[in-house]
Amino acid sequence: MYDIINDLSTMDKLQILADAAKYDVACTSSGVDRKGKEGFLGNSCAAGICHSFAADGRCISLLKILMSNHCIHDCKYCINRRSNDVQRATFTPDEICNLVIEFYKRNYIEGLFLSSGVLNSPEYTMELICRTLSLLRNKYRFNGYIHVKAIPGAPEELLAQAGLLADRISLNLELPNSESLKKLAPGKNFNNIVKPMAQISGTIAAHRVAIGKTPQMERAVINNRLENNIFSRMRIETSGDHKLIVPEKALDRDLRRPFAPAGMSTQMIVGATQDSDLELITVSEQLYKNFDLKRVFFSAYVPLNEDAALPAKDSAVPLLREHRLYQADWLLRYYGFSASELLSPERPNFNEAIDPKCDWAVRHLDVFPVEVNTAPADVLIRVPGIGPKSLERIFRARRYGGLTFDALKKMGVVLKRAKYFITCGGKMMDRIPIEERFIVNRLTDVDRREVYNFSDRTSYRQMSIFDYGLEAAGR
Amino acid sequence: MTVFVCEDSLESMLTCIYDAWYSRLGHDNVRLRVAPVDQLNMFDTYVHVEADIKKAMAVADAINVKISPAFYSEVVFTLGAYEPDALDTVYRVLALGFRLGAGVLDAYGYNAVARFKAIRIRFGREVSSFIEFARFNRLGDVFVSHIEPKSRVLLPVCEHFSDRMPSEYWIIIDDVHREAAVHPINSRYYIRKLSDEEFERLRTTEDYEDSFTAMWRAYFEHIAIEERNNPACQLNHFAKWKRKHVTEFI
Numbered sequence: 001m002y003d004i005i006n007d008l009s010t011m012d013k014l015q016i017l018a019d020a021a022k023y024d025v026a027c028t029s030s031g032v033d034r035k036g037k038e039g040f041l042g043n044s045c046a047a048g049i050c051h052s053f054a055a056d057g058r059c060i061s062l063l064k065i066l067m068s069n070h071c072i073h074d075c076k077y078c079i080n081r082r083s084n085d086v087q088r089a090t091f092t093p094d095e096i097c098n099l100v101i102e103f104y105k106r107n108y109i110e111g112l113f114l115s116s117g118v119l120n121s122p123e124y125t126m127e128l129i130c131r132t133l134s135l136l137r138n139k140y141r142f143n144g145y146i147h148v149k150a151i152p153g154a155p156e157e158l159l160a161q162a163g164l165l166a167d168r169i170s171l172n173l174e175l176p177n178s179e180s181l182k183k184l185a186p187g188k189n190f191n192n193i194v195k196p197m198a199q200i201s202g203t204i205a206a207h208r209v210a211i212g213k214t215p216q217m218e219r220a221v222i223n224n225r226l227e228n229n230i231f232s233r234m235r236i237e238t239s240g241d242h243k244l245i246v247p248e249k250a251l252d253r254d255l256r257r258p259f260a261p262a263g264m265s266t267q268m269i270v271g272a273t274q275d276s277d278l279e280l281i282t283v284s285e286q287l288y289k290n291f292d293l294k295r296v297f298f299s300a301y302v303p304l305n306e307d308a309a310l311p312a313k314d315s316a317v318p319l320l321r322e323h324r325l326y327q328a329d330w331l332l333r334y335y336g337f338s339a340s341e342l343l344s345p346e347r348p349n350f351n352e353a354i355d356p357k358c359d360w361a362v363r364h365l366d367v368f369p370v371e372v373n374t375a376p377a378d379v380l381i382r383v384p385g386i387g388p389k390s391l392e393r394i395f396r397a398r399r400y401g402g403l404t405f406d407a408l409k410k411m412g413v414v415l416k417r418a419k420y421f422i423t424c425g426g427k428m429m430d431r432i433p434i435e436e437r438f439i440v441n442r443l444t445d446v447d448r449r450e451v452y453n454f455s456d457r458t459s460y461r462q463m464s465i466f467d468y469g470l471e472a473a474g475r
Numbered sequence: 476m477t478v479f480v481c482e483d484s485l486e487s488m489l490t491c492i493y494d495a496w497y498s499r500l501g502h503d504n505v506r507l508r509v510a511p512v513d514q515l516n517m518f519d520t521y522v523h524v525e526a527d528i529k530k531a532m533a534v535a536d537a538i539n540v541k542i543s544p545a546f547y548s549e550v551v552f553t554l555g556a557y558e559p560d561a562l563d564t565v566y567r568v569l570a571l572g573f574r575l576g577a578g579v580l581d582a583y584g585y586n587a588v589a590r591f592k593a594i595r596i597r598f599g600r601e602v603s604s605f606i607e608f609a610r611f612n613r614l615g616d617v618f619v620s621h622i623e624p625k626s627r628v629l630l631p632v633c634e635h636f637s638d639r640m641p642s643e644y645w646i647i648i649d650d651v652h653r654e655a656a657v658h659p660i661n662s663r664y665y666i667r668k669l670s671d672e673e674f675e676r677l678r679t680t681e682d683y684e685d686s687f688t689a690m691w692r693a694y695f696e697h698i699a700i701e702e703r704n705n706p707a708c709q710l711n712h713f714a715k716w717k718r719k720h721v722t723e724f725i
Contacts, residue, residue, distance in 0.1 A: 011690055018697040036638040038661055043639050050712070051607050052723060054699035064698060102687045105618060105643060106611045107636075108722070302702045307699025317702050396581035403584070410589035453707065 020069040029110035033260030042144030062113035071117030075185035093132035098285035111145030133165035158240035168262040203293040207259035222388035225377040226336035263294030274299040276348035320454035324350040385418030487526035555627035618645040
């Protein structure tokens, strides 16, 4: 085996490996509350802290880099695939640690997101990642947030070590079924991803039980009010072969930490294959239910590679579809919806013109209008324009007397959506016919700007006389 | 209408509440403002209130004992907000609070409560954005940050950083209110007013740059996906007035 030696500076490597990492979407520093300690650097806040917003509007919370962009795989959708001719680089563990510590002290970042291409072999890469995390935690005494990516095919001992050093561990599913994965990522195997996922979730549950917590991860408080949410009838396996073998070394002081306290997450690509929204959202629900995942991320496919199995290189990025999927994901986790309520085999994709919650509401007009002053939580939360926060405020305020539309507005209820579905003291806000077509038209108008913002603006734009060869005076 | 005017400090605002309350003019006949008052009204009487620690303590104790300590902390946070009607709103909410108890903050039906919550929530967001966007420069072993908030957010921001970096020497300077928080290694931070001379000297700390500032700027450029470029979204999340001392935008 030959190693290619080049003399890239840390700056060059940072540029190359940030470029290579940017298509990974997860950049959250949430899920764990940890106080700072004297002699250590950093703390962690359960809500997460974003430190900047890049030109694409996405938050920068963690230093998101790859350990290496060398890769033995040739996944068709990936910029770092073996057959692509891109500049390659590999960080040394100390370089990463230095960057994290110095950036963290300047309040640029909230922690580290470390992923990697598969360098030499999964074992080798995962070992390199674990060595970096161990250095960062023990030598550099870093107490901030770490999100680590598990490399499919890595041995259990290394996964266990990574889980003990990091706060969140993630495994990318990339595609919702094994057929699509076989088509686009011939080197990968669906079982190789799902099996470690089950093991990690079992290990997290076992570690949680050991320190006196429930086996299931904490969920948004609003779920306590909603009886039939997707998390309410979950069963997590904490025994048998659903557990990682935690190495003997775990008894060391260095590794005596909670196992992935911020849970596990995954990511799926949207728009690279013909998979429908129904499939994506059903798989997400299954992942939440079976593996107790904390988040499922969606990544709109950015056409980077030329390939017959992929959308053409100049096709638009499906941003609106990604947005609708995230909205639906929130409906699952915060609003007590289930995937089968949102979509069906007859309607496998989300309506682009209005959001999934409005879409559900206009198809269930028999439930509405509901009386804000008396309705139970699981009905009220399904009203478009009322979210978990305003629901909580409504419930608290109801103890102090009747609510008016004016008070609802001040609580943050979005009346331009909610007014079609609620009554206050027996009256609707305006004279509104409860009729599907009328309401859909009005709601489409409310959403028009949002839809425009997400739509592909390269194909339509205002014509200008300069398009016809005229030049501006004085140019 | 009688308008009680006080200085922009917690002590004098609490004194102002005390004086307005015990003027016995009736809650509907008094207004509270923080100096300077831009536009004087011909039909109002203006009373200037000097800070008095005894009166301020009396108000603080009354809120803590008769309503609740949690209510007091809400009041203190809201008084830190820059909105000109914050003080008056707090006065109205206190009048309700003494009558109805701590739960009154959930009763959105009262206009004063709704306004109070709106100010409090906005203040909370301002605090979080300076926790997110404060940037430190390294001068030897000291980390120095300048912020320009609208409200008095220095205290909650420092609380966060004293937990985050307990074993570093750092200073956060509020350029608007001319206050600085100094945190020596492994001990409590303190906040002090800056004299003009000190303030001018501390301004120069922003010129210090090193390889990590350059690397951060490069990283910031490279992490954005060109195909997803969305300046409106970036602006929504990161308003221009918050970008003043932020490394990647200088």
